[in-house]
Amino acid sequence: MTAPIRIAVIGLGKIAHDQHLPAIARSHQFDLVATVDRAGVSEGPTPFFPSIEALIASGIAVDAVAICTPPQVRHDIAQTALEQGWHVLLEKPPGATIAEVVALREAAQERKVTLFTAWHSRFAPAVEAAGAWLKGREMTRAKITWREDVRIWHPGQDWIWAPGGFGVFDPGINGLSIATSILPSPMFVVSSQLSFPANLCAPIAAQVSCRDRSGAPIELDFDFLQEGPQHWDIEVETTSGTLVLSKGGAELSVSEGALGEHDTRGEDLVGEYPGLYRRFAALVRAGVSEVDVSPMRLVADAFLRARIVQVEEFHE
Structure with missing residues (x-):
């Protein structure tokens, strides 16, 4: 074609x-x-x-x-x-x-x-460079922080609070999609605490403890009630430096200095979707599929390992 x-x-x-x-x-x-x-x-x-x-x-x-x-x-x-x-x-x-x-x-x-x-966040400007820097390095600790205001980013989207709507994991899975593509080894859920509003069927916040194959801890901090500055950040400590991927994958720095600064994520998610469609076109023309459920597996495992906490009702 x-x-x-x-x-x-x-x-x-x-x-x-x-x-x-x-x-x-x-x-x-x-x-x-x-x-x-x-x-x-x-x-x-x-x-x-x-x-x-x-x-x-x-x-x-x-x-x-x-x-x-x-x-x-x-x-x-x-x-x-x-x-x-x-x-x-x-x-x-x-x-x-x-x-x-x-x-x-x-x-x-x-x-x-x-x-x-x-997984559109994998096409953010700095994600590929982050994966290249981490390749072959030994991770000692990581933290994924995805904290945003649901009223700004998902206004009127009642489906997100229904069963199968993922709640705070709808944005949080973007961080997981990046992590599963750049971290040196697979990650596994150890424990989680999910906060469910009393009137809804999906979590509004999640604190999840994970580890990689060698036992290095990976903490997830997801929250849908973030006011002020929004946070879409991944920090990875290794035996040879620390990497910080911020603004949803738009900016990257390491302990010895910046690797490159790009347009911030912003409301238009700069650059992700053009790259996404370039990839889709390439797959169609090559006649192959690309189906990755690893971010979804981590969400499912967070529910399987969850301690459920009921919090106050949420209303827009």
Whole structure:
């Protein structure tokens, strides 16, 4: 395939409007041919449909879809797309459960189409350099801090508090997606404390203790009620220096000096989604999939090892 990939975006929430649609519009690799949302509205002259079934019935030629719905409904939509022979990009987290994502991976393999679990934070400007610096080094300690204000970043998104919505792990999994791609060895959950508001079904804060294969401690500090400065930081101590990856992967420094400073993460998550779509195009053209559930496994293990604490009700 050398012509632009004809893509439809399914789910027109905040992340689709802020990131997916602009990234597709700027890419010469893709041609937006349709949008789909059960409650949304048309994006200009682009054909709009209320469901994937209506898109299929229209007969519009589609090569791929980017699914940006809440994770609770993503599996069935993705399965339908795969059955059409369409390549599929799954916004993070790629499903409500690991089993759903594994089943989709098997379906994509059977139909010989691409499935891409799109961990966008891995495409932040400084992540690749951080991984290169850490390669071959011995880690002694790490801390992942993901503290943000849910009222700013997820306004009106009730799905995030429902079962399968991940709560504070929806942003926290971004940090885990970076950590699982750059740390020298796998990490395992030892214990966790999850704080659930009395009126909700997902945690608003999480304190998780992990370790790597050699026993080096890794602490996770996730909070959805951060006021003032927001924190998306990973600090890794090694036997030969300390690395700090800050602003969601936009800035990197080590103990002997800065390796490079880039645009801050900001509201537009500078640079992540163009890189994400370059990767998706490369996978589609190569005819291969990239399905990684390691960040989801850590979230699931945090729930398995959790001490649940009930805290005061949360209301926007």
